[in-house]
Amino acid sequence: MKKYTYTEKKDTRSGFGAGLHEAGKKNENVVALCADLVGSLKMDAFIKDFPERFTQVGIAEANMIGIAAGMTIGGKIPFTGTFANFSTGRVYDQIRQSVAYSNKNVKICASHAGLTLGEDGATHQILEDIGLMKMLPGMVVINPCDYNQTKAATLAIAEYEGPVYLRFGRPVIPVFTDPDQKFEIGKAWMVNEGTDVTIIATGHMVWKAIEAGEKLAELGIDAEIINIHTIKPLDDEAILKSVKKTGCVVTCEEHNKFGGLGESVARLLTTELPTPQEFVATNDTFGESGTPDQLMSKYGLDAVNIVEAVQKVIGRKK
Protein backbone atom coordinates (compact mmCIF):
# COMPACT_ATOMS: atom_id res chain seq x y z
CA MET A 1 0.00 0.00 0.00
CA LYS A 2 1.39 3.33 -1.10
CA LYS A 3 2.06 5.53 1.91
CA TYR A 4 0.03 8.73 2.16
CA THR A 5 0.86 11.29 4.83
CA TYR A 6 -0.35 14.73 5.65
CA THR A 7 0.98 17.65 7.62
CA GLU A 8 -2.22 19.59 8.02
CA LYS A 9 -5.97 19.31 7.92
CA LYS A 10 -8.12 21.78 6.01
CA ASP A 11 -11.70 22.05 4.83
CA THR A 12 -12.50 21.51 1.17
CA ARG A 13 -14.63 24.67 1.16
CA SER A 14 -11.44 26.65 1.84
CA GLY A 15 -9.97 24.96 -1.22
CA PHE A 16 -12.94 26.31 -3.16
CA GLY A 17 -12.41 29.80 -1.73
CA ALA A 18 -8.73 29.76 -2.69
CA GLY A 19 -9.53 28.40 -6.15
CA LEU A 20 -12.21 31.00 -6.74
CA HIS A 21 -9.83 33.78 -5.75
CA GLU A 22 -7.16 32.47 -8.11
CA ALA A 23 -9.66 31.91 -10.94
CA GLY A 24 -10.78 35.51 -10.42
CA LYS A 25 -7.21 36.72 -10.83
CA LYS A 26 -6.72 34.67 -13.98
CA ASN A 27 -9.94 35.60 -15.74
CA GLU A 28 -11.81 38.86 -15.32
CA ASN A 29 -15.02 37.23 -16.55
CA VAL A 30 -15.22 35.07 -13.42
CA VAL A 31 -17.96 36.46 -11.17
CA ALA A 32 -19.37 35.15 -7.91
CA LEU A 33 -22.79 35.17 -6.29
CA CYS A 34 -23.80 34.15 -2.80
CA ALA A 35 -27.05 33.75 -0.89
CA ASP A 36 -26.06 35.10 2.53
CA LEU A 37 -23.33 32.55 3.30
CA VAL A 38 -20.15 34.36 2.28
CA GLY A 39 -18.17 33.25 5.33
CA SER A 40 -19.26 29.63 5.08
CA LEU A 41 -18.33 29.51 1.40
CA LYS A 42 -14.94 31.18 2.01
CA MET A 43 -15.57 33.81 -0.63
CA ASP A 44 -13.97 36.63 1.36
CA ALA A 45 -10.71 36.83 -0.58
CA PHE A 46 -12.53 37.03 -3.92
CA ILE A 47 -14.88 39.71 -2.60
CA LYS A 48 -12.03 41.75 -1.16
CA ASP A 49 -10.10 41.83 -4.42
CA PHE A 50 -13.03 41.92 -6.85
CA PRO A 51 -15.92 43.62 -5.07
CA GLU A 52 -17.60 44.73 -8.29
CA ARG A 53 -17.61 41.14 -9.57
CA PHE A 54 -19.42 39.80 -6.53
CA THR A 55 -23.19 39.86 -6.10
CA GLN A 56 -24.80 39.34 -2.72
CA VAL A 57 -28.24 38.01 -3.57
CA GLY A 58 -29.60 37.60 -0.06
CA ILE A 59 -31.57 34.58 1.07
CA ALA A 60 -33.08 33.98 -2.35
CA GLU A 61 -31.46 30.98 -3.98
CA ALA A 62 -33.94 30.68 -6.86
CA ASN A 63 -33.21 34.26 -7.82
CA MET A 64 -29.48 33.58 -7.52
CA ILE A 65 -29.59 30.71 -10.01
CA GLY A 66 -31.65 32.75 -12.45
CA ILE A 67 -29.34 35.75 -12.16
CA ALA A 68 -26.32 33.50 -12.68
CA ALA A 69 -27.90 32.06 -15.83
CA GLY A 70 -28.58 35.58 -17.12
CA MET A 71 -25.06 36.76 -16.33
CA THR A 72 -23.60 34.24 -18.77
CA ILE A 73 -25.29 36.23 -21.55
CA GLY A 74 -22.52 38.70 -22.32
CA GLY A 75 -19.71 36.37 -21.34
CA LYS A 76 -19.49 36.18 -17.56
CA ILE A 77 -18.64 32.91 -15.80
CA PRO A 78 -20.78 32.91 -12.65
CA PHE A 79 -19.93 30.82 -9.59
CA THR A 80 -22.89 30.52 -7.23
CA GLY A 81 -22.27 29.64 -3.62
CA THR A 82 -24.50 28.29 -0.88
CA PHE A 83 -24.97 25.05 1.05
CA ALA A 84 -25.44 21.92 -1.05
CA ASN A 85 -29.03 21.54 0.08
CA PHE A 86 -29.94 25.04 -1.06
CA SER A 87 -27.82 24.66 -4.21
CA THR A 88 -29.79 21.71 -5.52
CA GLY A 89 -33.08 20.57 -4.05
CA ARG A 90 -34.30 24.06 -3.31
CA VAL A 91 -33.60 25.32 -6.82
CA TYR A 92 -33.88 22.21 -8.93
CA ASP A 93 -36.30 23.59 -11.46
CA GLN A 94 -34.35 26.83 -11.84
CA ILE A 95 -31.21 24.79 -12.54
CA ARG A 96 -33.07 22.44 -14.85
CA GLN A 97 -34.64 25.10 -17.07
CA SER A 98 -32.46 28.20 -16.82
CA VAL A 99 -29.06 26.49 -16.52
CA ALA A 100 -29.01 22.89 -17.76
CA TYR A 101 -31.62 22.96 -20.54
CA SER A 102 -30.45 26.41 -21.55
CA ASN A 103 -26.82 25.17 -21.47
CA LYS A 104 -25.54 28.13 -19.49
CA ASN A 105 -21.96 28.35 -18.28
CA VAL A 106 -22.87 28.44 -14.58
CA LYS A 107 -20.78 26.82 -11.84
CA ILE A 108 -22.99 25.72 -8.97
CA CYS A 109 -20.67 25.49 -6.00
CA ALA A 110 -22.08 23.70 -2.99
CA SER A 111 -20.59 23.52 0.46
CA HIS A 112 -21.63 21.59 3.58
CA ALA A 113 -22.66 18.56 1.55
CA GLY A 114 -23.52 15.35 3.34
CA LEU A 115 -23.50 14.28 6.96
CA THR A 116 -20.28 16.11 7.84
CA LEU A 117 -22.19 19.36 7.99
CA GLY A 118 -22.78 18.07 11.49
CA GLU A 119 -24.78 19.65 14.25
CA ASP A 120 -27.31 21.55 12.12
CA GLY A 121 -28.96 18.22 11.38
CA ALA A 122 -30.90 16.66 8.55
CA THR A 123 -32.60 19.82 7.25
CA HIS A 124 -29.18 20.94 6.03
CA GLN A 125 -27.43 17.59 5.40
CA ILE A 126 -28.31 16.76 1.84
CA LEU A 127 -27.51 13.18 0.82
CA GLU A 128 -29.39 13.28 -2.47
CA ASP A 129 -27.62 16.06 -4.35
CA ILE A 130 -25.32 13.92 -6.51
CA GLY A 131 -28.31 12.00 -7.77
CA LEU A 132 -30.32 15.14 -8.45
CA MET A 133 -27.54 16.77 -10.39
CA LYS A 134 -26.23 13.81 -12.35
CA MET A 135 -29.74 13.23 -13.73
CA LEU A 136 -29.65 16.57 -15.54
CA PRO A 137 -28.53 16.20 -19.17
CA GLY A 138 -25.19 17.91 -19.76
CA MET A 139 -24.45 18.61 -16.11
CA VAL A 140 -20.90 17.85 -14.93
CA VAL A 141 -20.78 16.61 -11.32
CA ILE A 142 -17.57 16.89 -9.30
CA ASN A 143 -16.90 15.95 -5.66
CA PRO A 144 -13.22 16.51 -4.81
CA CYS A 145 -11.43 14.80 -1.91
CA ASP A 146 -9.30 17.39 -0.14
CA TYR A 147 -8.32 21.04 -0.03
CA ASN A 148 -5.78 20.85 -2.86
CA GLN A 149 -8.04 18.88 -5.18
CA THR A 150 -10.96 21.22 -4.53
CA LYS A 151 -8.82 24.22 -5.35
CA ALA A 152 -7.59 22.57 -8.54
CA ALA A 153 -11.14 21.56 -9.49
CA THR A 154 -12.37 25.12 -9.01
CA LEU A 155 -9.70 26.40 -11.37
CA ALA A 156 -10.49 23.67 -13.89
CA ILE A 157 -14.22 24.34 -14.03
CA ALA A 158 -13.56 28.03 -14.65
CA GLU A 159 -11.89 26.99 -17.89
CA TYR A 160 -14.56 24.46 -18.85
CA GLU A 161 -17.50 25.75 -20.92
CA GLY A 162 -20.82 24.44 -19.61
CA PRO A 163 -22.82 23.86 -16.44
CA VAL A 164 -21.04 22.24 -13.51
CA TYR A 165 -22.03 21.10 -10.03
CA LEU A 166 -19.08 21.27 -7.62
CA ARG A 167 -19.70 19.60 -4.26
CA PHE A 168 -17.52 20.09 -1.20
CA GLY A 169 -17.76 20.16 2.57
CA ARG A 170 -17.38 21.75 5.93
CA PRO A 171 -15.03 19.68 8.13
CA VAL A 172 -11.26 19.86 8.23
CA ILE A 173 -9.75 16.70 6.81
CA PRO A 174 -6.22 15.61 5.83
CA VAL A 175 -4.61 17.41 2.92
CA PHE A 176 -2.86 14.63 1.03
CA THR A 177 -3.02 15.39 -2.69
CA ASP A 178 -0.45 17.33 -4.68
CA PRO A 179 -0.79 21.10 -4.26
CA ASP A 180 0.32 21.59 -7.86
CA GLN A 181 -1.92 18.93 -9.39
CA LYS A 182 -3.55 19.45 -12.76
CA PHE A 183 -7.22 18.65 -12.39
CA GLU A 184 -8.68 16.84 -15.36
CA ILE A 185 -12.48 16.76 -15.43
CA GLY A 186 -13.68 13.20 -15.94
CA LYS A 187 -10.29 11.59 -15.30
CA ALA A 188 -9.97 9.19 -12.37
CA TRP A 189 -6.97 9.41 -10.05
CA MET A 190 -5.19 6.16 -9.20
CA VAL A 191 -4.56 6.40 -5.48
CA ASN A 192 -3.11 2.92 -5.03
CA GLU A 193 -2.57 0.04 -7.40
CA GLY A 194 -3.69 -3.35 -6.13
CA THR A 195 -4.99 -6.70 -7.29
CA ASP A 196 -7.65 -8.06 -4.92
CA VAL A 197 -10.43 -5.47 -4.93
CA THR A 198 -11.21 -2.08 -6.48
CA ILE A 199 -12.25 0.58 -3.99
CA ILE A 200 -13.81 3.55 -5.73
CA ALA A 201 -14.21 6.60 -3.51
CA THR A 202 -15.26 10.21 -3.87
CA GLY A 203 -15.09 13.31 -1.66
CA HIS A 204 -14.41 12.89 2.03
CA MET A 205 -14.47 9.10 1.60
CA VAL A 206 -11.16 9.01 -0.27
CA TRP A 207 -9.10 9.48 2.89
CA LYS A 208 -11.28 6.86 4.60
CA ALA A 209 -10.50 4.53 1.70
CA ILE A 210 -6.78 5.09 2.21
CA GLU A 211 -7.16 4.27 5.92
CA ALA A 212 -9.11 1.16 4.94
CA GLY A 213 -6.43 0.21 2.41
CA GLU A 214 -3.80 0.26 5.15
CA LYS A 215 -5.93 -1.97 7.38
CA LEU A 216 -6.60 -4.32 4.47
CA ALA A 217 -2.88 -4.57 3.76
CA GLU A 218 -2.38 -5.75 7.31
CA LEU A 219 -5.00 -8.42 6.59
CA GLY A 220 -3.15 -9.47 3.45
CA ILE A 221 -5.62 -7.87 1.04
CA ASP A 222 -4.10 -5.79 -1.76
CA ALA A 223 -6.63 -3.08 -2.55
CA GLU A 224 -6.66 -0.90 -5.63
CA ILE A 225 -8.01 2.51 -4.69
CA ILE A 226 -9.39 4.87 -7.30
CA ASN A 227 -10.53 8.40 -6.67
CA ILE A 228 -13.48 9.31 -8.81
CA HIS A 229 -13.74 13.05 -8.29
CA THR A 230 -15.87 13.48 -11.41
CA ILE A 231 -19.03 11.44 -11.02
CA LYS A 232 -20.29 12.69 -14.36
CA PRO A 233 -18.86 12.18 -16.88
CA LEU A 234 -17.65 8.95 -15.29
CA ASP A 235 -14.21 7.62 -16.21
CA ASP A 236 -15.54 4.33 -17.59
CA GLU A 237 -12.19 3.26 -18.93
CA ALA A 238 -10.33 3.53 -15.63
CA ILE A 239 -13.05 1.68 -13.74
CA LEU A 240 -13.35 -1.15 -16.26
CA LYS A 241 -9.59 -1.58 -16.47
CA SER A 242 -9.32 -1.89 -12.71
CA VAL A 243 -12.30 -4.16 -12.25
CA LYS A 244 -11.08 -6.50 -15.00
CA LYS A 245 -7.99 -6.97 -12.86
CA THR A 246 -9.57 -7.24 -9.40
CA GLY A 247 -12.95 -8.82 -10.14
CA CYS A 248 -14.87 -6.98 -7.42
CA VAL A 249 -15.63 -3.42 -6.36
CA VAL A 250 -16.62 -1.35 -3.34
CA THR A 251 -17.94 2.17 -3.90
CA CYS A 252 -17.67 4.77 -1.13
CA GLU A 253 -19.54 8.05 -0.90
CA GLU A 254 -21.05 10.41 1.64
CA HIS A 255 -24.42 10.20 -0.10
CA ASN A 256 -27.49 8.04 -0.32
CA LYS A 257 -26.76 4.72 -2.01
CA PHE A 258 -29.77 5.53 -4.21
CA GLY A 259 -28.64 7.84 -6.97
CA GLY A 260 -25.01 8.29 -6.06
CA LEU A 261 -21.60 7.29 -7.37
CA GLY A 262 -22.24 3.65 -6.52
CA GLU A 263 -25.21 3.48 -8.82
CA SER A 264 -23.26 5.13 -11.62
CA VAL A 265 -20.56 2.47 -11.25
CA ALA A 266 -23.17 -0.29 -11.08
CA ARG A 267 -24.82 1.00 -14.25
CA LEU A 268 -21.49 0.85 -16.03
CA LEU A 269 -20.54 -2.58 -14.76
CA THR A 270 -23.90 -4.23 -15.26
CA THR A 271 -23.79 -3.36 -18.97
CA GLU A 272 -20.06 -3.82 -19.62
CA LEU A 273 -18.65 -6.22 -17.05
CA PRO A 274 -21.05 -7.64 -14.43
CA THR A 275 -19.10 -7.66 -11.18
CA PRO A 276 -19.86 -8.16 -7.48
CA GLN A 277 -20.23 -4.73 -5.87
CA GLU A 278 -20.82 -3.46 -2.35
CA PHE A 279 -21.95 0.04 -1.44
CA VAL A 280 -20.54 2.13 1.39
CA ALA A 281 -23.12 4.91 1.45
CA THR A 282 -26.07 6.02 3.53
CA ASN A 283 -28.99 3.66 3.31
CA ASP A 284 -32.03 5.64 2.19
CA THR A 285 -32.06 7.76 5.32
CA PHE A 286 -31.93 11.33 6.53
CA GLY A 287 -29.12 12.34 8.87
CA GLU A 288 -29.34 13.94 12.30
CA SER A 289 -27.45 16.27 14.63
CA GLY A 290 -24.04 15.22 15.89
CA THR A 291 -20.36 15.81 15.26
CA PRO A 292 -19.11 14.87 11.80
CA ASP A 293 -17.10 11.95 13.19
CA GLN A 294 -20.03 10.64 15.21
CA LEU A 295 -22.29 10.81 12.17
CA MET A 296 -19.87 9.13 9.78
CA SER A 297 -19.53 6.33 12.30
CA LYS A 298 -23.23 5.94 13.06
CA TYR A 299 -24.24 5.94 9.38
CA GLY A 300 -21.58 3.44 8.34
CA LEU A 301 -19.15 5.68 6.49
CA ASP A 302 -15.90 4.84 8.29
CA ALA A 303 -12.78 2.97 7.23
CA VAL A 304 -14.00 -0.03 9.19
CA ASN A 305 -17.16 -0.13 7.06
CA ILE A 306 -15.05 -0.12 3.91
CA VAL A 307 -12.95 -2.99 5.28
CA GLU A 308 -16.09 -5.00 6.03
CA ALA A 309 -17.52 -4.29 2.58
CA VAL A 310 -14.26 -5.41 0.95
CA GLN A 311 -14.23 -8.67 2.88
CA LYS A 312 -17.82 -9.29 1.91
CA VAL A 313 -17.34 -8.52 -1.78
CA ILE A 314 -14.20 -10.62 -2.06
CA GLY A 315 -16.25 -13.49 -0.67
CA ARG A 316 -18.70 -13.03 -3.52
CA LYS A 317 -16.07 -13.38 -6.24
CA LYS A 318 -16.46 -16.53 -8.29
Place this chain on the structure above:
Amino acid sequence: MKHTIKELEDIASQIRRDIVRMVHGCQSGHPGGSLGCADFFTALYFEVLNHNKEFSMDGVGEDLFFLSNGHISPVWYSTLAHAGYFEKSELATFRKLDSRLQGHPTTHEHLPGIRIASGSLGQGMSVAIGAALTKRLNGDKSYVFTLHGDGELQEGQNWEAAMFAPFHEMDRLICSVDYNGQQIDGPTKKVLSLDSLQAKFEAFGWHVINTDGNDMQSIVEGLHYAKTLTGKGKPIMNLMSTQMGAGVDYMMGSHKWHGTAPNDEQLAAALAQLPETLGDY
Protein backbone atom coordinates in the same frame (compact mmCIF):
# COMPACT_ATOMS: atom_id res chain seq x y z
CA MET B 1 -40.94 56.57 -35.04
CA LYS B 2 -39.61 54.02 -37.49
CA HIS B 3 -43.14 53.10 -38.53
CA THR B 4 -46.54 54.74 -38.45
CA ILE B 5 -49.09 53.37 -36.01
CA LYS B 6 -51.04 52.01 -38.99
CA GLU B 7 -47.98 50.13 -40.25
CA LEU B 8 -47.42 48.63 -36.81
CA GLU B 9 -51.08 47.63 -36.57
CA ASP B 10 -50.74 45.90 -39.92
CA ILE B 11 -47.74 43.92 -38.67
CA ALA B 12 -49.69 42.95 -35.55
CA SER B 13 -52.60 41.76 -37.70
CA GLN B 14 -50.30 39.45 -39.62
CA ILE B 15 -48.75 38.16 -36.40
CA ARG B 16 -52.25 37.40 -35.11
CA ARG B 17 -53.04 35.46 -38.29
CA ASP B 18 -49.83 33.50 -37.83
CA ILE B 19 -50.70 32.73 -34.20
CA VAL B 20 -54.09 31.20 -34.92
CA ARG B 21 -52.74 29.32 -37.95
CA MET B 22 -49.77 27.94 -35.98
CA VAL B 23 -51.93 26.78 -33.10
CA HIS B 24 -54.49 25.34 -35.50
CA GLY B 25 -51.73 23.63 -37.48
CA CYS B 26 -50.59 21.49 -34.56
CA GLN B 27 -53.89 21.54 -32.65
CA SER B 28 -52.13 22.67 -29.49
CA GLY B 29 -50.58 25.74 -27.96
CA HIS B 30 -51.71 28.94 -26.31
CA PRO B 31 -53.57 31.37 -28.56
CA GLY B 32 -55.20 33.57 -25.90
CA GLY B 33 -52.16 35.19 -24.34
CA SER B 34 -50.33 35.22 -27.66
CA LEU B 35 -53.08 37.27 -29.32
CA GLY B 36 -53.30 39.57 -26.32
CA CYS B 37 -49.61 40.40 -26.59
CA ALA B 38 -49.32 40.78 -30.38
CA ASP B 39 -49.33 44.57 -30.12
CA PHE B 40 -46.67 44.58 -27.43
CA PHE B 41 -44.36 42.33 -29.46
CA THR B 42 -44.88 44.42 -32.57
CA ALA B 43 -44.14 47.65 -30.74
CA LEU B 44 -41.12 46.13 -29.03
CA TYR B 45 -39.39 44.54 -32.03
CA PHE B 46 -40.38 47.00 -34.75
CA GLU B 47 -40.16 50.25 -32.84
CA VAL B 48 -38.49 50.16 -29.45
CA LEU B 49 -35.87 47.44 -29.22
CA ASN B 50 -32.37 48.15 -30.51
CA HIS B 51 -31.67 44.66 -31.77
CA ASN B 52 -29.80 42.77 -34.45
CA LYS B 53 -31.48 40.04 -36.46
CA GLU B 54 -27.99 38.60 -37.04
CA PHE B 55 -28.37 36.87 -33.73
CA SER B 56 -25.58 36.48 -31.19
CA MET B 57 -26.19 34.91 -27.81
CA ASP B 58 -24.18 37.57 -25.98
CA GLY B 59 -26.06 40.46 -27.57
CA VAL B 60 -23.30 42.95 -26.85
CA GLY B 61 -24.42 46.53 -27.52
CA GLU B 62 -28.01 45.39 -28.14
CA ASP B 63 -31.17 45.62 -26.10
CA LEU B 64 -32.23 42.18 -24.90
CA PHE B 65 -35.67 40.72 -24.43
CA PHE B 66 -36.67 37.81 -22.21
CA LEU B 67 -40.07 36.15 -22.33
CA SER B 68 -40.82 34.75 -18.90
CA ASN B 69 -44.29 33.37 -19.69
CA GLY B 70 -42.93 31.10 -22.36
CA HIS B 71 -46.26 29.52 -23.27
CA ILE B 72 -47.10 32.49 -25.49
CA SER B 73 -44.30 31.35 -27.80
CA PRO B 74 -46.42 31.67 -31.00
CA VAL B 75 -46.45 35.46 -30.80
CA TRP B 76 -42.71 35.58 -30.21
CA TYR B 77 -41.90 33.14 -33.02
CA SER B 78 -44.03 35.02 -35.51
CA THR B 79 -42.52 38.34 -34.43
CA LEU B 80 -38.97 37.01 -34.75
CA ALA B 81 -39.72 35.60 -38.20
CA HIS B 82 -41.16 38.88 -39.47
CA ALA B 83 -38.25 40.76 -37.90
CA GLY B 84 -35.90 38.65 -40.00
CA TYR B 85 -34.40 36.23 -37.48
CA PHE B 86 -35.45 33.20 -39.54
CA GLU B 87 -37.64 32.32 -42.50
CA LYS B 88 -41.34 32.68 -41.81
CA SER B 89 -41.96 29.34 -43.53
CA GLU B 90 -40.46 27.75 -40.42
CA LEU B 91 -43.53 28.87 -38.47
CA ALA B 92 -45.32 25.88 -40.01
CA THR B 93 -43.14 23.56 -37.91
CA PHE B 94 -44.40 24.93 -34.59
CA ARG B 95 -44.68 22.18 -31.95
CA LYS B 96 -43.89 19.47 -34.50
CA LEU B 97 -41.17 16.84 -34.32
CA ASP B 98 -37.62 18.04 -35.09
CA SER B 99 -38.67 21.70 -35.03
CA ARG B 100 -36.66 24.58 -33.60
CA LEU B 101 -40.02 26.09 -32.63
CA GLN B 102 -40.61 24.07 -29.49
CA GLY B 103 -43.85 24.35 -27.54
CA HIS B 104 -42.03 26.62 -25.14
CA PRO B 105 -39.04 28.73 -26.21
CA THR B 106 -35.62 27.19 -25.77
CA THR B 107 -32.00 27.72 -26.69
CA HIS B 108 -31.62 23.96 -27.02
CA GLU B 109 -32.52 23.88 -30.74
CA HIS B 110 -30.57 27.10 -31.38
CA LEU B 111 -33.46 29.16 -32.67
CA PRO B 112 -32.12 32.67 -33.35
CA GLY B 113 -33.56 35.26 -30.98
CA ILE B 114 -33.94 33.02 -27.94
CA ARG B 115 -31.45 33.40 -25.10
CA ILE B 116 -32.98 31.28 -22.34
CA ALA B 117 -35.55 28.54 -22.00
CA SER B 118 -38.84 29.54 -20.41
CA GLY B 119 -42.06 27.74 -19.72
CA SER B 120 -41.73 26.72 -16.12
CA LEU B 121 -42.97 30.04 -14.81
CA GLY B 122 -41.43 32.74 -12.68
CA GLN B 123 -37.81 32.59 -13.79
CA GLY B 124 -37.49 35.31 -16.42
CA MET B 125 -37.08 38.34 -14.19
CA SER B 126 -34.08 36.80 -12.44
CA VAL B 127 -32.47 35.93 -15.76
CA ALA B 128 -33.06 39.44 -17.08
CA ILE B 129 -31.49 40.91 -13.95
CA GLY B 130 -28.45 38.72 -14.53
CA ALA B 131 -28.14 39.85 -18.13
CA ALA B 132 -28.49 43.47 -17.00
CA LEU B 133 -25.79 42.99 -14.35
CA THR B 134 -23.43 41.69 -17.00
CA LYS B 135 -24.22 44.67 -19.24
CA ARG B 136 -23.44 46.94 -16.31
CA LEU B 137 -20.11 45.16 -15.67
CA ASN B 138 -19.27 45.38 -19.37
CA GLY B 139 -20.14 49.09 -19.58
CA ASP B 140 -22.90 48.26 -22.08
CA LYS B 141 -25.68 50.81 -21.69
CA SER B 142 -28.32 48.86 -23.58
CA TYR B 143 -31.69 47.97 -22.07
CA VAL B 144 -33.11 44.67 -20.92
CA PHE B 145 -36.82 44.07 -21.48
CA THR B 146 -39.04 41.31 -20.16
CA LEU B 147 -42.61 40.15 -20.38
CA HIS B 148 -44.44 38.26 -17.64
CA GLY B 149 -47.92 36.86 -17.32
CA ASP B 150 -50.00 38.29 -14.51
CA GLY B 151 -50.93 34.86 -13.20
CA GLU B 152 -47.22 34.03 -13.36
CA LEU B 153 -46.62 36.58 -10.62
CA GLN B 154 -48.08 34.07 -8.19
CA GLU B 155 -44.68 32.33 -8.40
CA GLY B 156 -42.50 33.39 -5.49
CA GLN B 157 -39.26 33.77 -7.40
CA ASN B 158 -40.66 36.89 -9.06
CA TRP B 159 -40.75 38.62 -5.72
CA GLU B 160 -37.19 37.65 -4.88
CA ALA B 161 -36.25 39.31 -8.16
CA ALA B 162 -38.59 42.23 -7.56
CA MET B 163 -36.80 42.90 -4.26
CA PHE B 164 -33.36 42.63 -5.81
CA ALA B 165 -33.76 44.91 -8.83
CA PRO B 166 -34.55 48.18 -7.03
CA PHE B 167 -31.97 47.52 -4.30
CA HIS B 168 -29.34 47.24 -7.03
CA GLU B 169 -30.76 50.22 -8.93
CA MET B 170 -31.34 48.24 -12.12
CA ASP B 171 -32.81 51.18 -14.00
CA ARG B 172 -32.12 49.77 -17.46
CA LEU B 173 -34.49 46.91 -16.72
CA ILE B 174 -37.96 47.43 -18.23
CA CYS B 175 -40.43 44.72 -17.31
CA SER B 176 -43.97 44.41 -18.61
CA VAL B 177 -46.87 42.42 -17.29
CA ASP B 178 -49.53 40.95 -19.58
CA TYR B 179 -52.27 42.13 -17.25
CA ASN B 180 -55.27 40.28 -18.67
CA GLY B 181 -56.68 39.04 -15.39
CA GLN B 182 -56.96 35.45 -16.63
CA GLN B 183 -55.19 32.20 -15.89
CA ILE B 184 -55.83 28.55 -16.68
CA ASP B 185 -58.32 27.87 -13.92
CA GLY B 186 -60.20 31.14 -14.27
CA PRO B 187 -59.94 34.86 -13.51
CA THR B 188 -56.92 35.68 -11.33
CA LYS B 189 -59.32 37.41 -8.96
CA LYS B 190 -60.89 34.05 -8.21
CA VAL B 191 -57.84 31.78 -8.40
CA LEU B 192 -55.43 33.85 -6.30
CA SER B 193 -55.96 37.57 -6.39
CA LEU B 194 -52.98 39.73 -7.34
CA ASP B 195 -54.73 42.63 -5.61
CA SER B 196 -52.95 45.86 -6.56
CA LEU B 197 -49.86 45.14 -8.63
CA GLN B 198 -49.26 48.88 -8.76
CA ALA B 199 -49.07 49.12 -4.98
CA LYS B 200 -47.01 45.95 -4.70
CA PHE B 201 -44.32 46.98 -7.17
CA GLU B 202 -44.21 50.55 -5.88
CA ALA B 203 -43.74 49.22 -2.37
CA PHE B 204 -40.83 47.15 -3.66
CA GLY B 205 -39.26 50.30 -5.13
CA TRP B 206 -40.17 50.10 -8.81
CA HIS B 207 -41.26 52.93 -11.08
CA VAL B 208 -44.64 51.72 -12.28
CA ILE B 209 -46.27 52.88 -15.51
CA ASN B 210 -49.60 51.85 -17.00
CA THR B 211 -50.32 51.22 -20.65
CA ASP B 212 -53.08 49.80 -22.78
CA GLY B 213 -51.44 46.75 -24.29
CA ASN B 214 -53.97 46.51 -27.11
CA ASP B 215 -53.61 50.14 -28.21
CA MET B 216 -50.54 50.51 -30.40
CA GLN B 217 -50.14 54.20 -29.65
CA SER B 218 -50.29 53.58 -25.92
CA ILE B 219 -47.82 50.74 -25.91
CA VAL B 220 -45.28 52.44 -28.20
CA GLU B 221 -45.41 55.64 -26.18
CA GLY B 222 -45.26 53.72 -22.94
CA LEU B 223 -42.16 51.76 -23.88
CA HIS B 224 -40.41 54.84 -25.25
CA TYR B 225 -41.28 56.69 -22.07
CA ALA B 226 -39.96 53.79 -20.00
CA LYS B 227 -36.57 54.22 -21.64
CA THR B 228 -36.46 57.86 -20.58
CA LEU B 229 -36.83 56.87 -16.93
CA THR B 230 -33.28 55.49 -16.84
CA GLY B 231 -30.93 57.24 -14.46
CA LYS B 232 -33.28 57.43 -11.52
CA GLY B 233 -32.11 54.20 -9.94
CA LYS B 234 -35.44 52.41 -10.28
CA PRO B 235 -36.36 49.47 -12.48
CA ILE B 236 -39.46 50.10 -14.57
CA MET B 237 -42.62 48.01 -14.40
CA ASN B 238 -45.10 48.45 -17.23
CA LEU B 239 -48.51 47.20 -16.13
CA MET B 240 -50.03 46.58 -19.52
CA SER B 241 -53.75 45.92 -19.56
CA THR B 242 -54.64 43.46 -22.29
CA GLN B 243 -57.51 41.26 -23.45
CA MET B 244 -56.75 37.60 -23.69
CA GLY B 245 -57.52 36.63 -27.27
CA ALA B 246 -57.46 40.26 -28.54
CA GLY B 247 -58.35 40.49 -32.20
CA VAL B 248 -60.51 37.38 -32.37
CA ASP B 249 -63.94 38.17 -30.99
CA TYR B 250 -64.93 34.74 -29.77
CA MET B 251 -61.64 34.28 -27.91
CA MET B 252 -61.72 37.58 -26.05
CA GLY B 253 -62.35 38.14 -22.38
CA SER B 254 -62.24 34.56 -21.20
CA HIS B 255 -59.62 32.18 -19.87
CA LYS B 256 -61.11 29.42 -22.02
CA TRP B 257 -58.77 30.16 -24.93
CA HIS B 258 -55.65 30.15 -22.78
CA GLY B 259 -54.51 26.80 -24.11
CA THR B 260 -57.05 25.58 -26.65
CA ALA B 261 -56.61 25.33 -30.41
CA PRO B 262 -59.34 26.44 -32.83
CA ASN B 263 -60.96 23.88 -35.15
CA ASP B 264 -61.31 24.48 -38.91
CA GLU B 265 -64.47 26.57 -38.63
CA GLN B 266 -63.11 28.60 -35.76
CA LEU B 267 -59.90 29.19 -37.69
CA ALA B 268 -61.85 30.54 -40.64
CA ALA B 269 -63.86 32.80 -38.35
CA ALA B 270 -60.69 34.11 -36.78
CA LEU B 271 -58.87 34.74 -40.06
CA ALA B 272 -61.91 36.62 -41.40
CA GLN B 273 -61.28 39.19 -38.65
CA LEU B 274 -57.53 39.49 -39.23
CA PRO B 275 -56.39 41.06 -42.53
CA GLU B 276 -53.44 39.38 -44.24
CA THR B 277 -50.99 42.27 -44.48
CA LEU B 278 -47.52 40.78 -44.96
CA GLY B 279 -48.39 37.44 -46.54
CA ASP B 280 -49.14 34.20 -44.75
CA TYR B 281 -46.33 31.74 -44.18
